[in-house]
Amino acid sequence: MKALISNDDGITASGIFAVKQAIEDLCDVTVVAPEIQQSGIGHALTLFEPLRINQRILEDGSIGYAVTGTPTDAVTLGLFEIMDEKPDIMISGINTGFNIGKSELTTSGTIGAAIEAASFGIPTIAISQSVTRDDIKFENGQINLDYSHAQKMLRKLVKHIFKKGMPEDCDLLNLNIPSNPSSDEFEVVRLANRMYMPSIETRYDPRKKPYYWISGELCDFPEKGTDGNSLIYDQKTTLTPIKIDQTGDKDSLKKWLGD
16 A cells, blocks of 8 residues: 655644654555645646755655645645555645635645545545644744644544545545544534635835735634534534535526526
């Protein structure tokens, strides 16, 4: 068995090494990730400038590959340049902070990397971990979290995929780990509508010209059965099946055109 691991937090992020530790006795692992932080870049692909692959020594002394591009670039080069055959599984993460809600499917670099692998029929997991201020510890300039529960749940999921394959009518699995887990079970849920409500902060430079920071406020998640509600309020480990095919109802469109 072979695995490709990537992320959007960069090759030096502690989360990607936690994934390697969790599964390296189950399969041969290849780590290919962006050289620098690429959060929020979605499924972007670099087409108009060259990319480079640089070897990096990981924490355990093994070799990883840093790509001077996006998470999608890293996965593409991992699949078609670095690895000699298609992997049996691809894992994107562990992302610092959760990835929940429909809007995250287009903005998250973690999900973007996962979608790229899944589009080639590779069983894929995107994994993210909720973070509170009390959880954050800095080591060597990087955020280092307690990944023990995430590693346990990921390992359980990988073993299940190796045994049974991916579930029917599912291209990738979106796994989110709460900051204070209430159980060792997966809560199968649908996506909430949004993770953040955008907010714009206007500032002024020394010449009084405005510039802007895009940020957001975390949404409320009152709706039961969604990833946001189960993760935030119930501290459940959430698992959501994702399909890449975004085709809507064709019959409704035909009817709309005919009215």
